[in-house]
Amino acid sequence: MTDRISFSDQYGSIQxxxxxxxxxxxxxxxxxxxxxxAAITEPDRIAEWLSPNHPEKTTAIDLRPGGAVQLQFMMALIxxxxxxxxxxxxxxxSFEGGSLIRWELEKTGYQSCNLTFTSSFTEQHPLPAFLREVMVGWHGYLDFLAIILDGNAIPPFKVTAWQMVAKELFDKYQSRNPLPE
Structure with missing residues (x-):
């Protein structure tokens, strides 16, 4: 297991x-x-980047409108x-409490596409610290997705490694999107 992981500088925004x-x-x-x-809709592929070090692969998706979804993240099953x-x-x-995630894909060339990923919350959730933590989490997951798409595996890492890089990303997001506490 590695003690150090790093993430891209492809930051998200808060609106x-x-x-x-x-x-x-x-x-x-x-x-x-x-x-x-395929990487965002097939359970085995989702598990590769959404819960790479989780021992249980319990992600499930019934790919139809209204279909049930169960996402196994590294720390929670939602x-x-x-x-x-x-x-x-x-x-x-969509999830309980009015939050949702949205993936939009647009072909841009022979072997490329644009991905717009949105995570939204109603007013009951968004405390500034919560928002930055969710930003950091999705930033990491999207980087993991890119690694998997490139044909590489996510190397096993210690929770302390995630916490260290998450703290660094959290600070960068705070400086880019200052929010009152």
Missing amino acids: WEGDTCLLIFKRILGHTVEKVW PGHISALQKGQLLEI
Whole structure:
């Protein structure tokens, strides 16, 4: 296991639409829409980047509108349902309490696509520290996704390594998106 992991400098942003907070990441991926779609919709592929060091691979997804979803993150198992779906273009998963995640894919070339990832919360959630922690988490997961898409495995790492890089990213997000405490 490694004591050090590092993440990209492809930062997300925080935006507000009324009472809804949006955490938005835009990534250019050097892979086809089909390859990225498989990585975000097939349970075994999702587990490779969403819970790379987790001993249990319990991610499940019923890929149809209203279908049940169970996402195994590194630290939690979270149930939801598919609230929007356009095969190869859009996947939106809603969770209890009004939060959701949304994946939008757009072909940009022969072997590339744009990914816009949005995580949104209603006003009941978004304390500044919570928002930055979620930003850091999704930043890491999206970097893991890129590693998997490139054909590499996520190296096993210690929780302390995640905590160290998360603290560094948290500080960078604070300096880029200062929010009152």
